[in-house]
Amino acid sequence: MSELNPHTKHREFNGVVGALGITIFLPAVLEFFQLVCNPTYSIKGINIDFHQISEQLPTTSQQWLDLAFNTQVWKAYLAWFFGLVVLDQILPGKELQGVELRDGTKLKYTINGVSMSVSLIALLFSRLAVSRNFYLPELQFIYDHQLHLVITTIIFSFILAIFVYVYSFVPLTKPNGKGTKERILSVNGNTGNIFYDWFIGRELNPRIGSWDIKLFCELRPGMLLWFLINLSCVHQQYHIKGYVTDSLILVNILQAIYLFDGVLNEAGCLSMIDITTDGFGFMLSFGDLAWVPWSYSLQSRYLAIPGNEVDLGWFYFTAILLLQFVGFYIFRAANQQKSDFKNGKLNHLKSIETKTGSKLLVDGWWGMSQHINYLGDWLIGWSWCLPTGFQTPLTYFYVIYFASLLIHRQVRDDMKCQAKYGKDWDKYKELVPYKIVPYLY
Numbered sequence: 001m002s003e004l005n006p007h008t009k010h011r012e013f014n015g016v017v018g019a020l021g022i023t024i025f026l027p028a029v030l031e032f033f034q035l036v037c038n039p040t041y042s043i044k045g046i047n048i049d050f051h052q053i054s055e056q057l058p059t060t061s062q063q064w065l066d067l068a069f070n071t072q073v074w075k076a077y078l079a080w081f082f083g084l085v086v087l088d089q090i091l092p093g094k095e096l097q098g099v100e101l102r103d104g105t106k107l108k109y110t111i112n113g114v115s116m117s118v119s120l121i122a123l124l125f126s127r128l129a130v131s132r133n134f135y136l137p138e139l140q141f142i143y144d145h146q147l148h149l150v151i152t153t154i155i156f157s158f159i160l161a162i163f164v165y166v167y168s169f170v171p172l173t174k175p176n177g178k179g180t181k182e183r184i185l186s187v188n189g190n191t192g193n194i195f196y197d198w199f200i201g202r203e204l205n206p207r208i209g210s211w212d213i214k215l216f217c218e219l220r221p222g223m224l225l226w227f228l229i230n231l232s233c234v235h236q237q238y239h240i241k242g243y244v245t246d247s248l249i250l251v252n253i254l255q256a257i258y259l260f261d262g263v264l265n266e267a268g269c270l271s272m273i274d275i276t277t278d279g280f281g282f283m284l285s286f287g288d289l290a291w292v293p294w295s296y297s298l299q300s301r302y303l304a305i306p307g308n309e310v311d312l313g314w315f316y317f318t319a320i321l322l323l324q325f326v327g328f329y330i331f332r333a334a335n336q337q338k339s340d341f342k343n344g345k346l347n348h349l350k351s352i353e354t355k356t357g358s359k360l361l362v363d364g365w366w367g368m369s370q371h372i373n374y375l376g377d378w379l380i381g382w383s384w385c386l387p388t389g390f391q392t393p394l395t396y397f398y399v400i401y402f403a404s405l406l407i408h409r410q411v412r413d414d415m416k417c418q419a420k421y422g423k424d425w426d427k428y429k430e431l432v433p434y435k436i437v438p439y440l441y
C-alpha cells in the first residue's frame with residue numbers, strides 16, 4: 001500500500017455492523033415518516049396504528065415494483081438530478097481552490113450557488129406568472145408522489161454509491177494525458193472491506209471531468225428538493241383550504257433562509273469535514289439526496305395535512321423568528337470568524353501556534369466552546385420544530401437527531417484534530433474545555 005493512500009485501521013460507526021445497521025435502518029426511518037405523515041394517515045401523539053399504516057403499503061410484488069420503479073417518477077427525478085448537473089456545469093461562478101490534498105495538489109471548484117439559486121427562483125416565478133390561480137403541476141406532482149419519491153431517492157442514492165465505489169478503482173489519467181496516477185482515497189474509506197468502504201466512501205473527491213460529485217450532491221439536488229417539497233406543501237394547503245397558515249409560512253421562510261444560505265455560501269463548504277476528509281460513499285450519497293429532503297421537510301409535510309393546521313399568531317411567530325435569528329447569528333458569525341482567521345485576518349485575536357504551522361483560535365466565538373457554531377445550528381433546528389405546536393413528538397425528531405449528529409461529529413472532529421495537532425490539541429482543549437454548549441457540555 002503506497003503512502004499516498006494509507007490503509008484505514010480505525011472503523012467508524014462500529015465498523016461493518018454499524019454501517020449495515022445504518023444502511024437498513026435510516027432508509028426505513030424515511031419510509032416510516034412518510035407512512036405516518038401523509039394525507040391518508042397523520043400521527044397524533046405517540047400512538048401508532050400499525051394496521052392503518054400497513055394498509056398504505058402494496059400487497060403484491062408487482063405493486064412493490066410499481067412503487068419503487070414508477071416510470072413517471074423516475075423520469076422526473078432523473079431530469080431533476082441531471083438537469084442540475086448540466087446547470088452546475090454551464091452556470092458562471094467564482095473559481096476557487098480546495099484545501100491542499102495529500103499529493104500536494106489543490107482541486108479547482110466553480111462556486112456558482114448564486115447563479116444556480118437565481119436561475120431556480122427565476123424559473124419558479126416565471127412559472128407562477130403564467131399559472132392559473134398559482135397552480136403549478138410540478139409542485140402538485142411532488143406532493144402527490146411523496147412515497148414514490150422517497151423510495152426513488154433512496155434507490156438512486158444506493159446506485160450512485162455503487163457507481164462511485166466502482167469508479168474509485170478506475171485509474172486516473174494524468175492532467176498532461178500521459179499515463180495514469182493513483183486516485184486520492186479517503187483516510188476513512190480504505191479498509192479493503194468492500195461493504196464498509198462503499199458505505200463510508202472510498203474516493204475522497206470523485207469527479208467526472210470538472211463535475212465534482214461530492215460538492216454537487218452536498219448542496220444541489222437534495223437541498224433544492226427540500227425547498228421544493230416545502231413549497232409543494234404550501235401549494236397543497238393553498239389549493240385545498242384556500243389559505244396558508246402562518247406556521248407553514250414560517251417554516252418555509254426559516255428553512256429557505258437556511259438552505260439558501262448553504263447554497264449561496266458554498267465556498268465555506270470547501271473547508272468542511274465532508275469535503276476535506278470524508279469520502280463520498282453511501283453515507284453522504286444517502287444523506288445528501290434522500291435524508292436531507294425527506295427528513296428536514298417533515299415539519300412542512302405535517303402542517304400541510306388537513307387537521308394539523310397551527311395558527312401561531314404574531315407573538316409566537318415573532319418569538320420563533322427571533323430564535324432562528326439568534327441561532328443563525330451564532331452559526332454564521334462563528335463560521336465566518338474561523339474562516340477569516342484561517343485566511344490571515346483577525347490576527348489580534350488570541351491563538352496558539354501548532355507544530356503543523358497553522359494556529360488554533362482560543363478567543364472570540366472559538367474561546368467559548370470548541371464548536372459554538374454547532375450550538376447556533378441546533379437553535380435554528382428548534383425554530384423549525386416549534387411552529388408545529390405540541391401535537392406529536394414526531395415533528396421534533398429533527399432536534400433530537402441533530403443533537404446526536406452534532407455530538408458524534410464533535411467526537412469525530414476531536415479525533416481528527418488530535419491526530420493532526422497532537423499535544424497542541426490537548427493544550428487547546430485545556431484553554432477551551434467546553435465541547436459545544438458553554439458551561440454545560
Ligand code: NDP
Binds near residue numbers: 373413
Ligand atoms: P467546524 O466548522 O467546527 O470545523 C472543524 C474544523 O475547524 C477542525 O477540524 C479544524 O480543522 C478547524 N478548527 C477547529 N477548531 C479551531 C480553532 N479553534 N481555530 C482554528 N481552526 C479550528 O465543523 P464542521 O465542518 O463539522 O461544521 C461546519 C458547519 O456545518 C457547522 O456550523 C455545522 O453546524 C454545520 N453542519 C450542518 C449540518 C446539517 O446537516 N445541517 C451537518 C454538519 C455540519 P483544521 O484541520 O482546518 O484546523
